[in-house]
Amino acid sequence: MSNLGIGTDEWVAQHEERLASQSPLKKLFARIPLWAKWGSFFLIAFLFGMLSDNQYLLRVGVNLALFIMLSYGLNIVVGYAGILDLGYVAFYGFGAYGYALLSSEQLGQHWPTYVTVPFITILTAILGYLISLPSRRLFGDYLAIVTLFFGQVFVQLVLASDNITFPWADDYVDITAGSNGIPGLDTFNLFGYIFDDIKDYYWLLMVIVLVLTVAIHRVSATRIGRAWRTVREDALVSEVMGVSVKRVKTLAFVAGATIAGFAGTIFAGMQTSVFINGFDLPLMVMIYAAIILGGSGSLAGALIGAIIMTILPELLRVPNYGAILFFVALLLTFFVLSKKFSRFLIYVVSIILIGFAFQLAMKAIGVTQANAEDWVVGFTGDLLKNWLFVPENRILWGNFAFILLLSLIAFFSIAKPIWKHVLLPFIGFTAIFLWEVRLIADVSTTRQLIIGAMLVVLMILRPQGLFGQTRVEIL
Amino acid sequence: MSESLLKMENVDTFYGSIHILQKVNLEVGVGELVCLLGGNACGKSTTLKTILGIVKPKAGTITFAGEDVTKVGTPGRVKLGMAVVPENRRLFAPMTVLENLKLGAYVRGEADPADLERVFELFPKLRDRQSQLAGTLSGGEQQMVAVGRALMSRPKLILMDEPSMGLAPKFVEQSFEMISNLHKSGVSMLVVEQNANMALAIADRGYVLQTGRVVLTGSAKELSGHEELRKAYLGR
């Protein structure tokens, strides 16, 4: 009776248990020092820059670096300070258009790069400050919508400002060239060094990203960073604990805006043209996806998220990569769902059998088979062409398969366990059929479908993002 | 002990990988008032959630009113006759008192006027306030609405989660008086309390929970006299 343990601290008692429940991989990863993880990323980036001359890959690298800057910036605003800023991408556009107007024939200005870039970056910071002023009064979703409006005002203003008529003037004034965009910008020219190769931008951006990483990491771990997070957690308490909430929020807003504006100037110099549709909601959405996938509030998460959102869509342009992703995901899903290896094998065999049965059935009812040349795309098609029966009217069959698959999955989710086992192989077969008949042939749409599915699945599996901590929120 | 109303047998509950309840056995008889005591994070509210079916146990069975309800969801259990007065009362503040009461009868479909009448008889104050927003009531009145709401589903068993928490001494007293009266009128109850002194004063029996295990059980009288419990929970 004496060791009932009444009154001992419960969590202390469970400490060991919680430690033991961590997976070994996680522990191993936790043991690698921070600098080594980051270092390896920059080392790879460095080696790639040294070794590669592939213009396309370098361009993707530059896009990635710009995207990293954007997600770093947004991560400060959303991830650290918890301000849901849906107009963030306007700062990027502002930076780009600012640079464009001062470095092109549009207004006949050709300022030197070392003046334009700091000038525009500071101007973006001021803009960020001005926009944060009215935003101080607002919270949560109301702030989100107002920032969204700001973003839209920017887009609409740029679109409309190619045709400003004044009551006193006969002709109209064209400032931004509207939907025509501004082509023919000066590339960067730093004290005589002309950035005429994509690699110049690659190195420039690598240095910037490195510096930003170190700087943001330091800030986030110290006084200001802590204050940002307290504001995110509970602004009211933060204020009561002596944090000047308005100032700290403004600081986050301005810091994010500045980074975005800076990135914008580099983008404009690299691209040597700017068009407004590149600074609208779709990009905004992608940046959000990046930081949330990576784990909102985590610097590494912002980086990984940016990598996923930049590299994956590029990879998926190649049908075979898409196929690998699809089949590996399919196998993995079946593996996880079957729980036992033997059952997994049964599923696979069943799918194969269903394929042959389908073939026989189709031939029996006299459906004409499509010419293999018409539908085989990529290596999986080659592998499967003798097994998979593809009817002639592929599009129609594909559409039916699509709807059938969705219905099967819907049934699966509510079915009794026994029926689930029966349904699974059919789901698998329908998925493969759909993939080969319809999806792989239409890479671009498929690419979007995969990205969409990935966002949903990743969020369900890891709602806090890849590098995010489990969070609790009190509303 | 009389005929059993609620029975938990060897219940194990997990949050993720953390083992919260470990082989918990607990029983409430018809017409009994049982209290569940324990310190912070010992699993008291998890026990309550497990009984209500909000948390599903990994092992063990829960029987209620003669039926195995281990796999039954919360609505089903409420339909069978469980009702709860949650911690901090948890009224629907922006809704009227009447709406709150009607929600108590949710599982029965539309509320029965006779049930409403019974609640108003029990708490005449509420009758005048039925169209007032619940959030604007005083602490004691809120407690009445919470109990009234629980009664609306004609429960066989009322679960009370920390009825004294955050209340002024006077209201605490009223609260326990109310519990005691309800008990006397024949309702079975399970009361979860930090305030062991008061709980034991009105309960028939009690359980002490510690790190997810039932470490002590007995009649209220036995527990009040238990030396170690005294030292840990009852203060002086």
Next chain:
Amino acid sequence: MKLFSKLSAIVASSALALTGLVAIATPAKAADCTGTVAIMAPLTGGVAFIGKEQSGFAQVAIADVNAKNGSKIEFKEYDTQLDAAQAATQAPNIVANKSVIGVVGPAGSQEVLAVGGLFGANDIAVVSPSATRTNLTAGTYPSFFRPIPNDGLQGPGNARYMVQTLKAKEVAVIEEKTAYGTGLAKEFLAEMKKLKVKATNFAVNEKNADYAAVVTRISKTADFVFVTFQDAAKSQQVAQELIKQKKKAVVFGSDGSDQPTFKTPGTYVSGFAPDVSGLAVAASAVAAYKAKTGATSITTFGPPAYVAAQVIAEAAVRACAAGKTGDRATVLAEIKKTKIKKTILGGPLEFTATGDVKGGRFYIFQTQKDGSRKSIG
């Protein structure tokens, strides 16, 4: 053990996938005449209908050329979402792909601006089926061609027809703020100014959905409403709304409106083919396209893409005949010599020195009571 068996299964399945990958890495057996035509188009996103149709028609054209000449020319899609930055990212990818001999696209003038220089420097022909901005053929992009007339032809042409033939006294313009719509409206307005006819411009956002408010603004005395939409359903809406609001003005659509959904009787539309509906030369291509994609209708964006792909593929075949299979410079030179008697657009095709259609012109139709179109000029 459990973990191990799981892992091994994963490894096995990925290995299987990798073997497959290696298998396709080995090149297909070389045929006599090869090469890849890259298709740059907005295949997803808000205006996917443009890209999908262009790509579909281009594929049909390549298949047709292959069938006719026994060549094995392939195609590859590059999705740009009508975004210049994405086009610029894909351009070096296309340049790096040594088998690419020419590009169908990009769809938008702004994309051509972003990638034209790079392709020009690499002797890759760019044949855009829908980039109509006038200044693209100013000589800056030596490898740029388009099988369709430019805005400089359509805008002023329509203006003159409206004023001189249809005797318009007052005109309203609905300028859709896209690269296409703005460019065209500017050319049109400039000509109207020259002709000294009152023209009021209403610039509207592409994302605008309801044109009732704009129609209400249109003066009661206006004779015509010139619209520069890319989606004919919008032109139809404006036409119907004019009737509902009892305005006398008649919609005059640019080639973007040249689709069957725009069919209010009495309206006008300009297009670059003499008669789109029931054009015999185009029938088989249209049928093939519909069968291939499952589309139910076509717009004006598709057929030019057929011609663009045809131009490249045929040039490639001629290059092969000259023993220069897959040589970009030769293909480019051959494209300059293009001479097609009758394209599926209904007319002959030759290019000027700067890449425009030689003798290109627009045709004007009026919609009849039964919804059919009658060519009137």
Next chain:
Amino acid sequence: MLKLSNISMEFGALKTLNDLSIELKEKEIVSVIGPNGAGKTTLFNVITGLYKPTSGSVKLGSQEMLGLSPAEINRAGIARTFQNVRLFLNMSVLENVMSATFGRTRSGLFSSALGLKRSRKEEAEVKEKAQELLKFFGTRLTGYRWDQPAFSLSYANRRRLEIARALATDPKVLLLDEPAAGMNPKETQEITEIVGSLRAERGLTILIIEHDMHVVEGVSDRVVALDYGVKIAEGDFDHVATHPDVVEAYLGKGSTATK
């Protein structure tokens, strides 16, 4: 030290505080009791600047607090805890405490980003201070606990952490809102002792809201009883606890049972 004079607070027609005056001398511990809804927490909100009272004044020493922002009031030397424990749940225990030093530290965005010596030194000091404050609560909040997110703490520990966080702002006056709520008798006793030692060791002036009469009796120099925003009794514990109005409105007839 802290002087509230003639404070009235109205929400529409509702008067939550009515011409209330309370004065705290240096190092004094005063308890505020009263039924739920009597205006106790409103009083705290007025003192910390979250609510602007309709009339009255709040003075810390000779400095007027009304009109200052909550952050400024905090930096002037008033810190508080919250009735329903409001920690920065997703930050570590240590960070929770460190964050409260914001008003007493200087390093800005750039000096942090550049990792200047000044900022690193400050950071080290802040960390040391936070650890020291946490040690104040014995072993409950030390060791591996420092890096744990605050949401993983038990209810009682959250209350303790909240007090530590308030202390990190270097207050002269500490306002505690039901520090013993949700604690069992043993833990309650611990809190009582801690409150006592806060005054003894750190020289704090403390205003405390509490329902648990053991705590009130154990710590208070003086007790103020409120009902409907009006002061109904003031004096030492025994005086207030036996005051008929207090018994009627707050303690109830069988008040001894609660005790």
Next chain:
Amino acid sequence: MDYLGQQLINGLTLGGVYALIALGYTLVYGVLQILNFAHGDVYMIGAFLGFFAMTWLGGPLAPTVPVALMLLVMFLIAMMGTGLLGIVIERFAYRPLRNSTRIAPLISALGVSILLQNGALLIFSPSIRSYDTSSYIPSTLGFSVGELTIDSVRLGVLVLSAVLMILLTKWVNGTQVGRAMRAIAYDKDAAVMMGIDVDRVIRWTFFVGAALAGAAGVMNGLLLRGVSSGMGLIPGLKGFTAAVIGGIGSVPGAMLGGLLLGVIESLAQGYLSTNFADTITFILLITFMLFRPNGILGRPMMVKV
């Protein structure tokens, strides 16, 4: 005066459509506090379903059934279809995330939006469909008051959206499910303890919200004709805007917000520059939000300490 009247009618009809979309946002937000960004795409699917119902019931030029019946069936099919879609979306994309942070469902919703858009692209092909009703609902049908003309479709849209909104208000305020919905909105855990089947109520919420979007989709088709896979983005955004300026979570607020937005847009286009109309609309909305930070009918956020 006529001009103003005409513009007001233009604005109100457009606003009616916005309001129906906004209601879906507000219902879901009210109950789950998540922004269902896939809502605009549900609306798009509704427009497609209505289109197919229309073509199925007789070619666009020759209706084989009475027009009224055809319209009824179009709305029914679109609303049932999108309603079910709403349930499926909730089941797969939101339910697993119900206890995570608020921002996770946002991304999941984004994924659903991409899936729906591109799925529609795949299945419905990229062709732009057009509701061609001119032959059996003549453009000239309607009535005039002086110079003011109100055509039949606009009037129908206005009346139908008003009816749907009234029904919805009744549903939310007067039924057990509606009450349960509000209870969940305020305190989900407490609602669970009352024995409320939260899953079921949320399913209902999604069904009703999505069905309203479906109705809006059909209305949009009848009113504005063009239907394509990418059409959901902007109306979705407008609906969201309307919901927020009305006070998100408030049903009457969403209606007012929608109508207000429609009217502002119309007047900005009608009286000021069409070129700057969107800019002006957004600046007006920003100003409005600054003066009424919680929207028209949103409850001010209580500072709870």
